[in-house]
Amino acid sequence: MSESLAPLILTLKLDRETFIYFDRLRQKYFPTEKNFLPAHVTLFHALPGEEASEIQQRLQDYCSRTSIFTLTFPKLRFLGRGVAVEIDSPPLTQLRQHLAKSWHDWLSHQDRQGYRPHITITNKTTAERSRQLYEQMTNDWQAFEGYGEGLLLWYYLGGPWKLLDEFVFRP
Numbered sequence: 001m002s003e004s005l006a007p008l009i010l011t012l013k014l015d016r017e018t019f020i021y022f023d024r025l026r027q028k029y030f031p032t033e034k035n036f037l038p039a040h041v042t043l044f045h046a047l048p049g050e051e052a053s054e055i056q057q058r059l060q061d062y063c064s065r066t067s068i069f070t071l072t073f074p075k076l077r078f079l080g081r082g083v084a085v086e087i088d089s090p091p092l093t094q095l096r097q098h099l100a101k102s103w104h105d106w107l108s109h110q111d112r113q114g115y116r117p118h119i120t121i122t123n124k125t126t127a128e129r130s131r132q133l134y135e136q137m138t139n140d141w142q143a144f145e146g147y148g149e150g151l152l153l154w155y156y157l158g159g160p161w162k163l164l165d166e167f168v169f170r171p
Contacts, residue, residue, distance in 0.1 A: 006049045009154040009161060010059075010099075012041040012092065012117075013168070018071070018146030022085070022119050029083070029122040029133060036160045039119055041087060041148075043096050046108040049155065056165050058102065059151055063167040066095065073119075074143045078134045082123030092117055092148055 014022070022039035047055055069091035077084045096115050100107060122133060150168035154161035 003049070003155050003157070003162070003164075006155040006157055008044075008047040008049055008052060008055060008164065009042060009156050010044040010047060010055075011152045011154065012043060012148045013150035013152050013166065014039075014041065014071075015068075015147040015149050021146075022121070025121045026119075030120075031122070031125055034124050040152075041092075041117055041119055043099065043115075043151070044103075044107070044111050046111060046156070047103065048106050051106060052153075052164065055103075056153065058099075059153065059165070059167045062095075062099070063150060063169055066091075066169045068169045068171060069148050071146045071148055072143060073146065076121075076134055076138050076141055077118055079120070079123060079130065081125055081127055081130050082120060083130055083134045083137065084118040084120045084123075087117035087119065089117065089148065 019039060026035065026039045069089060071092065072088040073085050074088050075086055077086050093115065096117075100111070100115075104112075121137075122130065125133075148169070150166060152163060153165045153167070155164050
C-alpha cells in the first residue's frame, strides 16, 4: 500500500519523562513478538490518508491555539487480555471531541464510539497473565501527572507506524 493511501493514526505527544516511563512498562510487559510500537495515546485509529494535507492544516491551526495540558493517570484498567492505564484530562477529551466533530464524515466505526483515553501496557496475552499483572500493578499503583505536549500523525502500514508529522502545543 502506498503511504498516500494508508490510513492515518493520530496520537497525543506525551512529555519526555511520562513517555519514557510508559514505554519502559510497555517494553517490560507487552509480548515482545507483538510489540512494535512505542507507548502511545491514540485519539483516532483510521483517518483517510488521501486527506492528509487537510488534516495536517487543521492540526497545525488547532495546535497553534492550544496550550500544553495536564494528564492524570489515576488507575489501571483490566482489558481481559491486557492492562492499560486510564487517563483523566478534560482538555484531552475536549480536543478529541472538537476534532471528531470536524471530521465526523471521515471517522471509522471504531473512531465514532465513545472515547476512553488510556495507554496500553500489555495486550494480546492470556486472560490469566493479564489478570495477574493487573492485580500486581494495582496494589502498587499511585496516581501521578504528566503532560500532553502536542499531536503526532502516523501512517498505518499494516503493523508498524511511520511518523508523518508532529504538531506542538503552545508552552
